[in-house]
Amino acid sequence: MRFTTRQLVRAVRQQVMEANKTRVSTSQVLEALNRGFDDAIDILAQQYPDPLLAYTEAVPDANGQIVIPEDCFQDRVEAVEYYPSGAEGYRVRVQETDDLSAHGSYNSVKGGYPSIYSIVGRDIQFAPINMQSVTCRVWYVQTPQPLSLDQGRIQTVDTVNNYIVVDSLDTSDAETAISASSAYGKYINITDATTGKLKCTLQVESINDEQLVIKTSPTRTSVFNLPVSSSIPDTVSPDDVISAIDGVGVLFFNRPLANYLIQYAVNEVQRSLGVSNLSFEEGKLRELRKKVEGSWKKRPGAKFKRAHGKIWSNKPWTR
Numbered sequence: 219m220r221f222t223t224r225q226l227v228r229a230v231r232q233q234v235m236e237a238n239k240t241r242v243s244t245s246q247v248l249e250a251l252n253r254g255f256d257d258a259i260d261i262l263a264q265q266y267p268d269p270l271l272a273y274t275e276a277v278p279d280a281n282g283q284i285v286i287p288e289d290c291f292q293d294r295v296e297a298v299e300y301y302p303s304g305a306e307g308y309r310v311r312v313q314e315t316d317d318l319s320a321h322g323s324y325n326s327v328k329g330g331y332p333s334i335y336s337i338v339g340r341d342i343q344f345a346p347i348n349m350q351s352v353t354c355r356v357w358y359v360q361t362p363q364p365l366s367l368d369q370g371r372i373q374t375v376d377t378v379n380n381y382i383v384v385d386s387l388d389t390s391d392a393e394t395a396i397s398a399s400s401a402y403g404k405y406i407n408i409t410d411a412t413t414g415k416l417k418c419t420l421q422v423e424s425i426n427d428e429q430l431v432i433k434t435s436p437t438r439t440s441v442f443n444l445p446v447s448s449s450i451p452d453t454v455s456p457d458d459v460i461s462a463i464d465g466v467g468v469l470f471f472n473r474p475l476a477n478y479l480i481q482y483a484v485n486e487v488q489r490s491l492g493v494s495n496l497s498f499e500e501g502k503l504r505e506l507r508k509k510v511e512g513s514w515k516k517r518p519g520a521k522f523k524r525a526h527g528k529i530w531s532n533k534p535w536t537r
Contacts, residue, residue: 220414221469221476222368222459224388226251230483234491242487244367244391252364254482258475258510263291263359265511269471271296272360275353278332282347286340287358288443293337294359300332300352309355312344321345363407363416367392368459368467370428371411377450381431384460394462396430398422405441405463406430408454414470418451419444419463430460474509481506 221229227247234242262270270291276284286293299309312332324333324345331352332344342356369392370384389395397403408417419441423433436446441463461467469476481503485496 220412220472223248223251223365223461223465223467223469224368226365226469226476226480226483227367229480230487233480233484234487239391241491245393246490247483247487248365248367248393250483250486251479253486254479255362255365257482258478259291259362261507261510262471262475263294267294267296267359270359270362271357273355273357275355277351277353278344278349280347282332282344282349283338283341284344284354284356286337286342287356287360289361291359291361293340295337295342295356296359297357298332298335298342298354299357300354302331303350303352312354362466362470364465365469366394366461366465366467368409368461369396370460372408372454372456372458372460373428375450375454375456377452377454379431380434380449381429382450382454382460384428384430387425387428387430392462394464396422396425396460396462398425402441402463405438405446406460407444407463407466409459409461409466409468411457411459411468414466414468414472416444416466417453417458418447420447420450474506478503478506478510 227244230247230251231242259270272287272289274287278284286295298312298314300312301309310331313334315334315336318336318338320334321336321343325347327333327346328348330346330349332349332354333346335342335344337343344354369389370387372382373385374383376382387396389397394400395403396406404422405419406422407419409415410417421433421436421438422430424431432450434448436448438446440446444463459467469479481499485499485503488496488499
């Protein structure tokens with residue numbers, strides 16, 4: 219089972235010996251954890267992006283452009299492919315270039331398929347512009363949802379009557395408490411208890427003790443770019459965790475990431491409390507950082523990635 223955010227907060231408090239919330243609030247601890255999370259994601263994006271990869275498909279516009287997805291982390295586009303006409307089951311890799319002058323020569327080509335692309339601002343610019351209308355698949359590093367306090371663990375799922383029952387609806391210390399009458403608190407995220415994957419976003423119509431009835435006609439179709447479902451998906455199961463729309467309540471990538479986040483937050487909190495000698499804690503953080511950096515090691519295909527990956531050499535990278 220993966221760490222919930224409350225477990226992470228509790229672990230930080232235990233290490234800094236701050237069990238009460240007088241000097242260090244839960245929101246402070248959670249903010250420190252999220253800063254550590256951002257730092258860890260940056261490490262993974264450079265060293266081992268595989269767990270963060272996602273793709274989107276689109277047809278380039280009249281200017282030969284596709285907008286980079288809004289949830290793309292640091293605009294890290296890893297690969298671009300296209301489907302040749304009449305061969306949708308086959309994808310062709312498009313070569314990236316940072317030589318923008320090359321676009322001029324390619325744009326003189328009439329018709330044909332995408333030959334090269336470059337990242338220009340918030341767009342993927344293809345050449346030639348006057349190519350055939352083809353569907354392109356963009357592989358990119360997806361920004362994970364931030365961590366927010368888990369507010370309950372599902373015990374019962376009723377997809378017929380569209381409600382869930384949690385063990386205990388704990389809204390204490392949450393920046394956005396789940397509430398049917400709150401502008402954003404009425405939207406909840408359900409996260410897989412074992413993988414940390416966001417399963418769905420729903421709108422709560424009413425709350426009766428630990429029972430949350432889901433609205434079948436959501437007020438909004440999406441919130442914070444998350445699509446709001448009108449019914450509970452079949453993938454939702456007991457033990458899954460609920461949180462408000464502002465994040466997820468389960469860490470998606472367990473150890474060593476969890477240990478790194480805890481240590482990062484411990485250092486941040488102790489520094490805010492005026493602790494001057496943090497040499498041991500900083501040494502421990504460096505040790506855990508190396509473990510996060512080495513997450514890719516000894517995994518299938520690691521030798522191939524090391525020989526051909528962009529982050530280790532200039533050779534073309536093929537998945």
